[in-house]
Amino acid sequence: MITKRSSRPLTLRDVSEASGVSEMTVSRVLRNRGDVSAATREKVLTAARTLGYVPNKIAGGLASQRVNLVAVVIPSLSNMVFPDVLGGVSSELDDTGLQPVVGVTHYSPSREDAVLYDMLSWRPSGVILAGLEHSQAARAMLENVGLPVVEIMDVDGEPIDTAVGISHRRAGSEMAEGILAAGYRRIGFIGTHMPEDHRARKRLAGFEDRLTEAGVTLAAREYYQGGSSLGKGRELTERILTREPDLDFLYFSNDMIGAGGLLWCLEKGYDIPGKLGLAGFNGVDLLDGLPMRLATTDARRVDIGRRAARIVSGKEARPESGVIALSPTIIPGDTIRKP
Amino acid sequence: MITKRSSRPLTLRDVSEASGVSEMTVSRVLRNRGDVSAATREKVLTAARTLGYVPNKIAGGLASQRVNLVAVVIPSLSNMVFPDVLGGVSSELDDTGLQPVVGVTHYSPSREDAVLYDMLSWRPSGVILAGLEHSQAARAMLENVGLPVVEIMDVDGEPIDTAVGISHRRAGSEMAEGILAAGYRRIGFIGTHMPEDHRARKRLAGFEDRLTEAGVTLAAREYYQGGSSLGKGRELTERILTREPDLDFLYFSNDMIGAGGLLWCLEKGYDIPGKLGLAGFNGVDLLDGLPMRLATTDARRVDIGRRAARIVSGKEARPESGVIALSPTIIPGDTIRKP
DNA sequence: TTGAAAGCGCTAACAA
DNA sequence: TTGTTAGCGCTTTCAA
Numbered sequence: 001m002i003t004k005r006s007s008r009p010l011t012l013r014d015v016s017e018a019s020g021v022s023e024m025t026v027s028r029v030l031r032n033r034g035d036v037s038a039a040t041r042e043k044v045l046t047a048a049r050t051l052g053y054v055p056n057k058i059a060g061g062l063a064s065q066r067v068n069l070v071a072v073v074i075p076s077l078s079n080m081v082f083p084d085v086l087g088g089v090s091s092e093l094d095d096t097g098l099q100p101v102v103g104v105t106h107y108s109p110s111r112e113d114a115v116l117y118d119m120l121s122w123r124p125s126g127v128i129l130a131g132l133e134h135s136q137a138a139r140a141m142l143e144n145v146g147l148p149v150v151e152i153m154d155v156d157g158e159p160i161d162t163a164v165g166i167s168h169r170r171a172g173s174e175m176a177e178g179i180l181a182a183g184y185r186r187i188g189f190i191g192t193h194m195p196e197d198h199r200a201r202k203r204l205a206g207f208e209d210r211l212t213e214a215g216v217t218l219a220a221r222e223y224y225q226g227g228s229s230l231g232k233g234r235e236l237t238e239r240i241l242t243r244e245p246d247l248d249f250l251y252f253s254n255d256m257i258g259a260g261g262l263l264w265c266l267e268k269g270y271d272i273p274g275k276l277g278l279a280g281f282n283g284v285d286l287l288d289g290l291p292m293r294l295a296t297t298d299a300r301r302v303d304i305g306r307r308a309a310r311i312v313s314g315k316e317a318r319p320e321s322g323v324i325a326l327s328p329t330i331i332p333g334d335t336i337r338k339p
Numbered sequence: 340m341i342t343k344r345s346s347r348p349l350t351l352r353d354v355s356e357a358s359g360v361s362e363m364t365v366s367r368v369l370r371n372r373g374d375v376s377a378a379t380r381e382k383v384l385t386a387a388r389t390l391g392y393v394p395n396k397i398a399g400g401l402a403s404q405r406v407n408l409v410a411v412v413i414p415s416l417s418n419m420v421f422p423d424v425l426g427g428v429s430s431e432l433d434d435t436g437l438q439p440v441v442g443v444t445h446y447s448p449s450r451e452d453a454v455l456y457d458m459l460s461w462r463p464s465g466v467i468l469a470g471l472e473h474s475q476a477a478r479a480m481l482e483n484v485g486l487p488v489v490e491i492m493d494v495d496g497e498p499i500d501t502a503v504g505i506s507h508r509r510a511g512s513e514m515a516e517g518i519l520a521a522g523y524r525r526i527g528f529i530g531t532h533m534p535e536d537h538r539a540r541k542r543l544a545g546f547e548d549r550l551t552e553a554g555v556t557l558a559a560r561e562y563y564q565g566g567s568s569l570g571k572g573r574e575l576t577e578r579i580l581t582r583e584p585d586l587d588f589l590y591f592s593n594d595m596i597g598a599g600g601l602l603w604c605l606e607k608g609y610d611i612p613g614k615l616g617l618a619g620f621n622g623v624d625l626l627d628g629l630p631m632r633l634a635t636t637d638a639r640r641v642d643i644g645r646r647a648a649r650i651v652s653g654k655e656a657r658p659e660s661g662v663i664a665l666s667p668t669i670i671p672g673d674t675i676r677k678p
Numbered sequence: 679t680t681g682a683a684a685g686c687g688c689t690a691a692c693a694a
Numbered sequence: 695t696t697g698t699t700a701g702c703g704c705t706t707t708c709a710a
Contacts, residue, residue, distance in 0.1 A: 009462070009484075009485075011703060011704085012703065012704065013703085021680085022680065022681050022682085023681090023703090023704085023705095024680075024681060024682080024705080024706095025679085025680060025681075027704070027705065028679095028680090028705095031705090033705095034679085034680095035679055035680090036679070036680085037679065037680090040679080040680085052479060052480065052483060054456060054459050054460050054480065055460050055703095055704085056401075056460060056462060056702095056703055056704070057460040057461050057462075057704095058397055058400045058401045058406065058461065058462055058702085058703080058704085059401050059686095059702070059703030059704035059705085060703080060704050060705070061397045061686090061704085062395075062397045062398050062401050062685095062686050062687065062688085062702085062703080062704070062705090063685080063686055063703075063704040063705040063706075064686085064704080064705055064706080065686065065705095065706095067397065077416075077422045077425060077426070078422055078423075078426060080419075083416045083417055083422065084417075086416060087416070087417060090443065099457065101440055101441075102440075102441055104429065117393060118438065120393045121393050121394050121395060121396040122396050122397065123348070123395060123396075123397055140391060141391065141393065144391060145348075146348075229624055229625075229627055229628060230625065230627055230628020230629065231627040231628040232628075233628060234628050259628075260628045263628060263629070263630060267630060285568055286568075286569065286625075288568055288569055288570040289568060289569020289570040289571075289572060289573050289598075289599045289602060290569065290602070291602060291606060350687060350688085351687065351688065352687085360696085361696065361697050361698085362687090362688080362689095362697090363688095363689080363696075363697060363698080364695085364696055364697075366688070366689065367689095367696090370689090372689095373695085373696095374695055374696095375695070375696085376695065376696090379695080379696080394687095394688085395686095395687055395688070396688095397686090397687080397688090398686070398687030398688040398689085398702090399687080399688050399689070400688090400702090401686090401687080401688070401689090401701095401702045401703065401704085402687075402688040402689040402690075402701080402702055403688080403689055403690075403702085404689095404690095404702065
């Protein structure tokens with residue numbers, strides 16, 4: 001390949017001149033659109049390669065009014081859960097010519113507004129965003145863009161257009177069910193103090209409601225700030241068990257702190273799952289190699305990403321109801337007694 | 340905010356008509372550019388908000404020949420290392436008006452070519468990509484784009500424009516140094532079989548070279564395919580120690596499998612670090628809550644992301660030499676004997 | 679199968 | 695401080 005350094009980027013016109021073919025036909029060849037003779041096609045491709053031409057999608061997008069981008073707006077990347085969702089999105093988008101563009105909100109509604117505004121200004125072909133709770137402004141923007149908008153992760157609420165996710169209320173409720181069935185009664189909860197993490201909040205609500213139905217009250221709670229880590233899990237577990245030594249179950253709001261708690265309890269010689277049961281949430285890979293398998297709920301992250309991408313790309317029709325509710329699957333692991 | 344459903348997206352002209360101000364002045368207000376009277380500004384902003392106008396960056400980019408996007412091309416997201424790099428990039432880009440756009444190559448050179456081509460066709464303001472090894476085609480593209488191009492993670496090689504990273508040869512060599520100083524001699528290595536992971540390869544080369552200098556030969560190796568997990572680490576550790584029971588050290592190519600190996604060894608009752616030493620690579624958070632702190636090397640992921648972003652954004656000048664070599668820092672942990 | 683003309687929505691450059 | 699004009703590099707539409 002021969003290339004020349006030049007301040008001006010190459011344009012279709014350059015390829016047109018180098019190949020002796022009109023710009024229009026060059027454009028057709030480069031996009032595989034319309035009928036072009038093999039000879040012409042060859043001339044054009046050779047010229048383009050020789051020059052090292054890279055098309056300008058900015059100009060193309062403006063002219064065609066179509067942009068092969070999908071905006072994906074998520075709260076966090078450090079979380080171990082959203083990369084999985086992204087993986088699902090990207091694998092399903094792979095053969096569609098669409099490309100995900102990721103924006104991160106750090107669980108801040110105002111950042112979400114800003115990120116959305118920014119992404120919409122690129123006129124993407126669709127929007128995938130986490131959660132059902134958005135500012136007035138964000139809802140207004142999204143209701144009027146005239147694009148597929150898929151809200152993911154959660155189905156407990158009213159979608160703007162379409163929702164793909166699990167019911168976190170149900171996830172919490174079913175875990176409570178399993179814990180009660182196994183005979184645990186003195187139950188403690190450990191989770192982040194994050195008013196903006198609506199899914200964690202709904203999970204706990206579903207969990208407590210189910211306990212209440214059974215006449216059981218949450219015996220203790222421990223909240224923390226900031227990111228989740230094994231260390232945090234240890235620390236909080238120690239704290240809650242020191243405060244309430246007679247707890248017989250700990251429900252963690254995610255697997256990372258759950259795993260930390262599990263490691264701590266094992267070191268301290270707790271009888272698990274006999275005297276103390278444990279459960280997390282998410283179903284992350286990390287749990288695979290721990291000394292004991294933590295009970296958890298598979299949040300269907302990859303599936304959610306895939307289905308959302310299928311809808312945005314038009315592979316799958318938006319359901320009449322606007323909601324695709326996947327089932328949160330309980331993975332019993334070894335940290336809950338068999339009933 | 341009043342919005343109306345319309346098939347045609349709003350344009351500057353709509354805001355211009357609604358506010359009775361010329362398109363040009365509307366544009367100035369919306370970009371905070373040039374002198375505009377407070378009264379006019381107010382009229383424009385009110386009109387824009389009332390209509391729910393979202394600017395079209397496609398058109399803006401074409402007209403101004405500038406696009407506030409930075410292409411970030413990395414091998415993987417599921418890796419636990421690249422999200423950290425991204426965090427560094429994005430935090431440093433936050434106040435520059437530049438936005439990262441992420442492309443993932445899955446360690447495939449041909450995917451890298453495709454992703455780069457695609458991203459360059461958006462005419463970004465700069466490119467950050469992992470590694471120094473690229474196809475001819477990729478190098479040609481990047482040498483001629485006339486943008487800042489920062490290759491990250493690695494400095495052992497010739498950058499196209501600028502490199503920010505650590506020397507993986509040195510990281511391997513220094514770890515070998517530490518292991519030898521602690522008196523270990525029967526050393527085994529566990530790593531991925533990934534010809535395209537050049538950094539892992541260089542680390543091992545540096546490691547072995549240092550051993551050779553000391554007259555020590557690697558006593559065993561175990562390779563695996565696919566992703567890293569605690570489970571993989573356990574499995575491989577068991578395999579290598581079964582095959583070569585008299586090893587006194589295991590060097591893992593990353594912390595995830597290292598942590599798996601550590602957990603396995605602790606369960607089996609190995610005397611660590613007395614009879615058997617262990618070390619990983621990366622310095623990930625995960626290590627914090629394990630029963631014992633795995634020795635590792637901090638790969639400076641966040642710093643690398645930050646510095647790369649500073650260069651691309653012009654906050655920091657490209658160094659004369661084109662290379663910014665950060666120091667890989669050894670974190671001794673508890674799994675290497677004190678010399 | 680190929681080409682010519684017009685214009686996508688915005689901003690640079692200049693004029694008033 | 696505000697407005698006018700002329701494109702940015704492509705693709706759509708229509709004609710040949």
